[in-house]
Structure formats: C-alpha cells, structure tokens
Amino acid sequence: xxxxxxxxxxxxxxxxxxxxxxxxxxxxxxxxxxxxxxxxxxxxxxxxxxxxxxxxxxxxxxxxxxxxxxxxxxxxxxxxxxxxxxxxxxxxxxxxxxxxxxxxxxxxxxxxxxxxxxxxxxxxxxxxxxxxxxxxxxxxxxxxxxxxxxx
Ligand code: ZN
Numbered sequence: 001x002x003x004x005x006x007x008x009x010x011x012x013x014x015x016x017x018x019x020x021x022x023x024x025x026x027x028x029x030x031x032x033x034x035x036x037x038x039x040x041x042x043x044x045x046x047x048x049x050x051x052x053x054x055x056x057x058x059x060x061x062x063x064x065x066x067x068x069x070x071x072x073x074x075x076x077x078x079x080x081x082x083x084x085x086x087x088x089x090x091x092x093x094x095x096x097x098x099x100x101x102x103x104x105x106x107x108x109x110x111x112x113x114x115x116x117x118x119x120x121x122x123x124x125x126x127x128x129x130x131x132x133x134x135x136x137x138x139x140x141x142x143x144x145x146x147x148x149x150x151x
Contacts, residue, residue: 003032008054037062052138074114076109084103103128
C-alpha cells in the first residue's frame, strides 16, 4: 500500500476541536494525504479516519470497513439523517474508550471522490454510523459530545 503512516492526534489535542476547511483544489498533495490516511487507518486497525485526526484541517474522510472497498470522501455533507439507533463505538483519537450514544439509522451523504467526481448515496447501519462519526470530526465534534448523561 502506498503512503506513509501518520501520527494520530489524541484527545484533548485542540486540533480535534477545530473546524476543517473545504478542499478547494484536489491536487497531488491531496492525493498524498489520502494515501497516508488510508495507510494510517489500516495500520491502526481502525474503520474510519478524518483528516483533523492526523493534524490536517481539511474536509477529507476515509472509511475502511472490513470486506469493503475503502471509501474516500472529500467535502462530505450529510444532507439527511433519519431514525435513531443505540450504538457503542470507539475512536482512534480517544484510545481505550467506548461511548454509548445514538446515531442515525439512515443517512444521505454527498461529496467528491478522490478524483473530484461528485458522489451521492444513501446508506444505513454501520456505514451510516461511521460516516456520521467521521463527518463530525470535520466540525470538531467528538463522540463524547453525543453521550447521554447518566440519570
Ligand atoms: Zn473518531
């Protein structure tokens, strides 16, 4: 696999709370960053990664679910969320911790693929969960923010 492994920023690193910028031009450095993100998430045995987690405030996410082609989305926008389900999830930036929270059952998302081609689809289940989690990272939102306060 191309790319090199990058250091993953961990909570409470302030970069995780910042808003990432829209990618205006998809160039060689964007491709390098995507290769490096794919390498990093694979090495960390994760299933998703957002650019701020490797210290880059760019709106890029990658999802690497087992037995599926890696998914790369640039400037992703979730245009619809519906339903709710209880999930338990982790985050590469919050090691050895799991959050219990609600994620949408279904989402509709659009963005650009790594070549800059527009992409739009609906999905559900784990892919919807991971995409919601990764898009949150682009706005400085962490799974901790969704945790329900114990009664
Ligand atoms: Zn995360």
